[in-house]
Amino acid sequence: MQDMITMDLNVDIAEGFGVWRIADDDALLTVVSSANVACGFHAGDPGTMRRACVTAVRHGVAIGAQVSYRDLAGFGRRFIDIAPAELVDDILYQLSALRGIAAVSGGRMTYVKPHGALYNAIVTHEAQAAAVVEAVRLFDPSLAVLGLPGSRWLALAEEAGLEAVSEAFADRAYTPEGTLVSRREPGAVLSDPDVVAERAVRFATEGTVVAVDGSVVAARAGSICVHSDTPGALSLVKAVRSGLAQAGVEVASFR
Template sequence: MTWASIDLNADLGEGFGNWRLTDDKQLLSVVTSANVACGFHAGDAVTMRRVCDLAAERGVRIGAQVSYRDLAGFGRRSMDVPSEELAAETAYQIGALQIFARAAGSRVSYVKPHGALYNRVVHDEEQAAAVVDGVLLSGERLPLLGLPGSQLHTMAEKAGLPVITEAFADRAYTAQGTLVPRAESGAVISDPAAVVERSVSMARFGVVTSRCGRSVAVRARSLCLHGDTPGAVALARKVREQLEGVGVRVEAFV
């Protein structure tokens, strides 16, 4: 499936205290949805408030990027968290961000897991169900942004929650349509021209070339542009320019 329009999302607010990772202000001039770190893998109260204020000013949708409690590992270490605990911590993160989103005159519009949790809920039914339970516990029936065909989406749909399919401009795919693990060579696409070409292909034709050279169907309503790579802002702008240049409208999904 292809779309006449596509959302561009990026992970933002991924600093802590005086440490900054992403150029939030500049990226918010390009993307249409902001996945805001909620303090478990990165982010703090001041950062969350600042990003929400900037996003609201620019009309960018605010999403809660929930994670395992793993500041030291940036949320990229797999953890075995009991379902009840994961649900409560998911709700906690959503609630924290909601305070700052509402103070900015906006709201949390969706939820996206981060890092190891994102990868885990592709296949793990129990952990996926816990994330969904956390969304419900927050009192908000929010859409869940994730990979097509993931357990996260299956569990969300069973609970009556909307789902938004996502693709990645700068990540390598397996022949099965899943992301190549970051620990493996070539997991992140570093060639800007390749990132732009893949973005257009996914948005217009719904396909991407996997690591083994096979074309894989990618039904994406939103395209993730990572903000923590060198030249991220310039690359994000180039992707948006090329998408609009071939007639794809860039707009938020909610």
């Protein structure tokens, strides 16, 4: 008998701020296996973070820290030429905040995923990638880290002895080089549930994705992401989960 394929399904959570809400966190957390909780630098506030952690614990969802540049106004999607030592401190601050909130919520933070511009920058930015790795290593080297396959971030994390998990994006377009198409480009964000689900199944069963030029690109991953601010995010994650189940893929956290 062929072994069951297992795949993590993660979503960004707690990305509201104060009275502003981006997504239905409670509903999303009934579908996914891992929650990337915003830590207050690109989005999120203490109350939002705590509600997300309490709900994640209730549904058995793994809790991860979604760390970012300090950029509330830009939602963490603007590159910041920050000194590596300062970036280390900013990441340590965010990790400390979420660890405490997860603990009082009855849960445990188990992984780290950079957000937005920081995520994209450390695909190639050696100094910033090394800074984020150093922050995780100093804080808790047992934490897993999520990132783009082939990124300097994951390579340096592995060299530092961290558990590095490759990630794929069901709701984002890919370049022929295996990177994400800039959100400034038309068609960069995908919102058709059927299309997003089909891409997720392909990630899980074939480890490939069709790039914007029609070429087939390797994209092996241990986790699949859907962004909570993508239009119809709840419908997308439900379609992905259903599509994976139909393809014989079990959804479960890598942690």
